[in-house]
Amino acid sequence: MDLTGSVIRNIAFPLMEKVKGNHIRKNLRELRDSQSISRDELKKLQKDRLRQLLQHSVTHVPAYREFASLMPLIEQDPLLALARFPVLSKDAFREDTEKYFSETADRSQCILNRTGGSTGKPLTFYMDRHTVEYYEAARYRGLSWSNIRIGDPCVMIWGSPIELSQQAQRKQRMKERLLKNRIVIPAFNLRKEQLLEYVKTIESFRPVYIYGWATALALFASFMLEKNIKLSIPLKAVVNTAETLYPHQRELIEQAFSCPVINEYGARDGGIIGYECSHGHLHVSMENAVYEVVDIKTLQPVEPGQKGLILVTDLHNYVMPRLRYQLGDVVAMASEPASCGLTLPVLESIEGRENDTFLALDGSFINGQFFTNVARTLSSIKQFQVVQQTPNEVVLRLVNHEGLKQEDIEAFKMGIINRMGEVMIHVECVNEIAPADSGKVRAAIRNFALQR
Numbered sequence: 001m002d003l004t005g006s007v008i009r010n011i012a013f014p015l016m017e018k019v020k021g022n023h024i025r026k027n028l029r030e031l032r033d034s035q036s037i038s039r040d041e042l043k044k045l046q047k048d049r050l051r052q053l054l055q056h057s058v059t060h061v062p063a064y065r066e067f068a069s070l071m072p073l074i075e076q077d078p079l080l081a082l083a084r085f086p087v088l089s090k091d092a093f094r095e096d097t098e099k100y101f102s103e104t105a106d107r108s109q110c111i112l113n114r115t116g117g118s119t120g121k122p123l124t125f126y127m128d129r130h131t132v133e134y135y136e137a138a139r140y141r142g143l144s145w146s147n148i149r150i151g152d153p154c155v156m157i158w159g160s161p162i163e164l165s166q167q168a169q170r171k172q173r174m175k176e177r178l179l180k181n182r183i184v185i186p187a188f189n190l191r192k193e194q195l196l197e198y199v200k201t202i203e204s205f206r207p208v209y210i211y212g213w214a215t216a217l218a219l220f221a222s223f224m225l226e227k228n229i230k231l232s233i234p235l236k237a238v239v240n241t242a243e244t245l246y247p248h249q250r251e252l253i254e255q256a257f258s259c260p261v262i263n264e265y266g267a268r269d270g271g272i273i274g275y276e277c278s279h280g281h282l283h284v285s286m287e288n289a290v291y292e293v294v295d296i297k298t299l300q301p302v303e304p305g306q307k308g309l310i311l312v313t314d315l316h317n318y319v320m321p322r323l324r325y326q327l328g329d330v331v332a333m334a335s336e337p338a339s340c341g342l343t344l345p346v347l348e349s350i351e352g353r354e355n356d357t358f359l360a361l362d363g364s365f366i367n368g369q370f371f372t373n374v375a376r377t378l379s380s381i382k383q384f385q386v387v388q389q390t391p392n393e394v395v396l397r398l399v400n401h402e403g404l405k406q407e408d409i410e411a412f413k414m415g416i417i418n419r420m421g422e423v424m425i426h427v428e429c430v431n432e433i434a435p436a437d438s439g440k441v442r443a444a445i446r447n448f449a450l451q452r
């Protein structure tokens with residue numbers, strides 16, 4: 001029997017909630033109840049929340065005060081009213097972040113968050129605890145579709161929190177172990193020679209599931225298949241997050257770990273947007289947010305089945321509301337309702353979340369996400385792109401602006417060298433970074449084939 005899991009689930013987690021006044025389990029029950037009510041009931045629930053949020057926004061948020069005349073429409077049909085608000089691009093939000101702060105927010109209680117930006121443009125914003133608790137609940141609901149519960153042991157193939165001090169890291173590890181029952185295998189540092197060690201770590205921890213980025217999971221899986229190693233413990237699922245999972249990667253991971261791979265679609269600045277059920281549908285958390293899909297050029301709504309930009313309006317964040325926030329991903333909503341019993345809408349495709357894997361001088365592989373994490377700690381970096389031209393040559397492209405600090409550039413270079421080894425780094429300060437064919441600027445690009 002998994003003793004730690006049940007101790008966490010029944011004692012440690014409830015105790016933590018009581019002490020901190022958290023409501024993750026209550027929210028989870030609420031979300032589990034609403035996942036199969038009729039679509040009309042779901043829509044009503046969403047509309048009621050949206051009405052309140054919009055009323056709050058035009059009354060208390062400086063950026064939205066000019067839309068106060070929409071009040072009657074907000075009362076009558078909040079979804080229609082929402083469409084009258086402008087699409088909020090990351091650039092516009094970054095320029096004027098302060099204006100999105102609600103006057104009613106207790107700033108001492110707000111949670112600061114910063115994205116590294118998968119597109120290489122870091123961003124800072126605030127949330128309240130309430131919002132984070134709904135994100136967590138949405139994640140646990142998604143996991144529950146694979147029979148995974150709060151407290152179930154998990155191995156993360158993940159980046160280590162490099163911005164934390166040694167002491168903070170120890171504290172973080174304790175918290176991970178005691179409350180979340182998780183351990184981390186560093187994804188920034190995967191080495192084929194250490195595979196047996198990793199496998200031993202996993203087998204002695206006996207996780208119920210594994211969690212990580214598609215590229216890191218696929219790399220790990222390819223090591224296992226190459227060396228013909230199988231885990232001796234059964235897994236319920238491998239969860240991919242943050243990156244697009246390609247069919248060949250899914251195949252590789254499922255083969256290596258002998259269990260299904262499920263997708264979590266989340267973003268630091270967008271919450272837990274969708275989770276894959278055991279029937280392979282990526283269901284969106286429509287109780288937590290309004291998701292719109294609009295045409296890339298005209299920003300007008302597109303029909304289900306057609307691809308467009310996803311706009312997110314988080315329904316719980318009252319301290320810094322972002323209405324119709326353009327996340328940067330291209331998605332399509334399914335036109336048919338799902339047949340699995342869940343009434344939550346389904347996303348058919350997500351594009352534009354790929355990161356290249358880099359090769360370090362010592363032969364280890366580096367997930368492209370690593371550079372995003374380095375940039376996250378450097379406040380004057382507005383936009384960046386790292387390109388590995390050859391195994392020992394890297395271009396660091398930075399968008400030039402008045403506030404760009406030389407010390408941040410140096411720190412970025414050190415971050416790269418510390419991880420990759422003494423590679424040659426060419427810094428280019430440019431006016432803009434051109435997007436790839438997909439329309440999305442990629443933060444990490446490798447320009448040569450990996451020798452495996």
Ligand SMILES: [Zn+2]
Nearest residue numbers: 277281338340
């Ligand atoms: Zn489903």
